[in-house]
Amino acid sequence: MRYRSTRADPGGRTFSFTEVMLGGLAPDGGLFLPESWPQLDDVEALAGKPFAEVSARVLQAFAPDLPGGEAEAVAQAAYARFGHPAVAPLVQHGADDFLLELFHGPTLAFKDVAMQLLGRLFERALERAGRRMTIVAATSGDTGGAAIEALAGLSAVRVCVLHPKGRISEVQRRFMTTVTAPNVLNVAVEGTFDDCQALVKAMFADDAFRDEVSLGAVNSINWARIVAQAAYYVTSSLHLARGGAPVSYCVPTGNFGDVFAGLVAKRMGAPVGRLIVATNENDILDRALRTGLHEPKGVAATTSPSMDIQVSSNFERLLFEASDGDAATVRALMAHQAGGRGFDLSAAMRSRIGEEFSSYAASGEAVDAAMRDVREATGMTIDPHTAVGLHAAAQAREDGLEGPLVTLATAHPAKFPDAVEAATGYRPGLPPRLDGLMGAKERYDALPADLGVVQNAVRELAGR
Ligand SMILES: *Cc1c(COP(=O)(O)O)cnc(C)c1O
Numbered sequence: 001m002r003y004r005s006t007r008a009d010p011g012g013r014t015f016s017f018t019e020v021m022l023g024g025l026a027p028d029g030g031l032f033l034p035e036s037w038p039q040l041d042d043v044e045a046l047a048g049k050p051f052a053e054v055s056a057r058v059l060q061a062f063a064p065d066l067p068g069g070e071a072e073a074v075a076q077a078a079y080a081r082f083g084h085p086a087v088a089p090l091v092q093h094g095a096d097d098f099l100l101e102l103f104h105g106p107t108l109a110f111k112d113v114a115m116q117l118l119g120r121l122f123e124r125a126l127e128r129a130g131r132r133m134t135i136v137a138a139t140s141g142d143t144g145g146a147a148i149e150a151l152a153g154l155s156a157v158r159v160c161v162l163h164p165k166g167r168i169s170e171v172q173r174r175f176m177t178t179v180t181a182p183n184v185l186n187v188a189v190e191g192t193f194d195d196c197q198a199l200v201k202a203m204f205a206d207d208a209f210r211d212e213v214s215l216g217a218v219n220s221i222n223w224a225r226i227v228a229q230a231a232y233y234v235t236s237s238l239h240l241a242r243g244g245a246p247v248s249y250c251v252p253t254g255n256f257g258d259v260f261a262g263l264v265a266k267r268m269g270a271p272v273g274r275l276i277v278a279t280n281e282n283d284i285l286d287r288a289l290r291t292g293l294h295e296p297k298g299v300a301a302t303t304s305p306s307m308d309i310q311v312s313s314n315f316e317r318l319l320f321e322a323s324d325g326d327a328a329t330v331r332a333l334m335a336h337q338a339g340g341r342g343f344d345l346s347a348a349m350r351s352r353i354g355e356e357f358s359s360y361a362a363s364g365e366a367v368d369a370a371m372r373d374v375r376e377a378t379g380m381t382i383d384p385h386t387a388v389g390l391h392a393a394a395q396a397r398e399d400g401l402e403g404p405l406v407t408l409a410t411a412h413p414a415k416f417p418d419a420v421e422a423a424t425g426y427r428p429g430l431p432p433r434l435d436g437l438m439g440a441k442e443r444y445d446a447l448p449a450d451l452g453v454v455q456n457a458v459r460e461l462a463g464r
Helices: 017-023 051-062 070-080 111-129 142-151 170-177 193-205 207-213 223-241 257-267 284-291 315-322 327-338 347-356 364-378 384-398 417-424 451-462
Strands: 003-005 032-034 090-094 097-101 133-138 157-164 184-190 247-252 272-279 357-361 405-409 445-448
Touching: 003 017, 017 111, 017 223, 032 315, 051 070, 051 223, 070 111, 090 223, 090 364, 097 223, 097 384, 111 133, 111 142, 111 157, 111 223, 133 142, 133 193, 133 451, 142 157, 142 170, 142 184, 157 170, 157 193, 157 451, 184 193, 184 451, 193 207, 193 451, 207 451, 223 247, 223 257, 223 405, 247 257, 247 384, 257 272, 257 315, 272 284, 272 384, 284 347, 284 357, 315 327, 315 347, 347 357, 357 384, 364 384, 364 417, 384 405, 384 417, 445 451
Parallel strands: 097 405, 133 157, 157 184, 184 445, 247 272, 247 405, 272 357
Antiparallel strands: 003 032, 090 097
């Protein structure tokens, strides 16, 4: 099992799983994909198995270079920290309609599922190589908390997360700032999320600095995160298919990592049916899949901020798949995108994508209505990201979709209490295991949006 870049022609350089995980982005700027899709043998026998066991099987298939027993050990440790024994439980909300709850991890969002595994894999890979790494990330909300929770206390990794001061919710901030491990640095940047992202970009562009602190990333293009996410498509599809109709998924989508993980599970032999891309008002993917024109617009702020994107970084992986691995096509389309321009999908690519994917976009009103409707019908409270998914699921049913349909519940409603309360009149509370969060002492450095100042803080962290 070797990996190649989406921008490299056949016969080019290949990489191991560990190189792919630690590297993030391919050296030519493309994204890593396996040379061929590994199959899960005896897939039906995995039905009803514990989540950590299935996760380890999926990981092994993609990472044969890990030492024996490591996949099991890492998965067991990662998922022991979840607040639910099923890790990713299914909840029925209609005759053949289900929610897959992915928010039982330490920071109440689905990113924990991948980060908890990735942190442990990073630690072991770096220790084996005798290396240390300083992970730097910018966050507008969920990613930073999940990364800090996953990397805090590790010895080969330092982690610095930049958030825009006063511009993220208190719950989101506290998931990061109440962590006291010495390898964690929280920086509240006096500026916007764009300033934070620009600072991270500038740090990576500074070659000398990058080497000096051994800079690394754990962002959503990291292949190991996608592999980790494929596991819950395997467990849930096996539960619901039971030898019958394949299971379709409705996925609240931002950077296209989560829904691509559904395709990975399908390629490995799990009974996955249609993959439905659900977007909020930032609907570039819905427009691209419907019209073939992939055209960026400005980002609109919505009640589902983790899906507020201009372009989806993992979409490149689907372009590679849909063009039969034609790297020249991918390079041409990405060159258009880098120039800030739109691009057209060929008729052949569109029809390939349409065989497996559909899409729907939800307006702000539709999101609020979805939160209200499910609460009235079932008593369940869902968050705005999940509501984007349920809106799309209802549309898909109206368009005639049959068979079991699972909507991914990507965040706990208590992470977005204001939006939930505005739509439903009900203010969701945090699960009891997080009782201490709102009273715990916070620790962060407030710094100006100045590259030199932030670099000095990261240097100090790297030297700890
Ligand atoms: C990150 C995130 C998403 C979007 O996932 P992608 O993999 O970026 O498509 C959806 N919902 C929540 C709550 C998230 O944090």
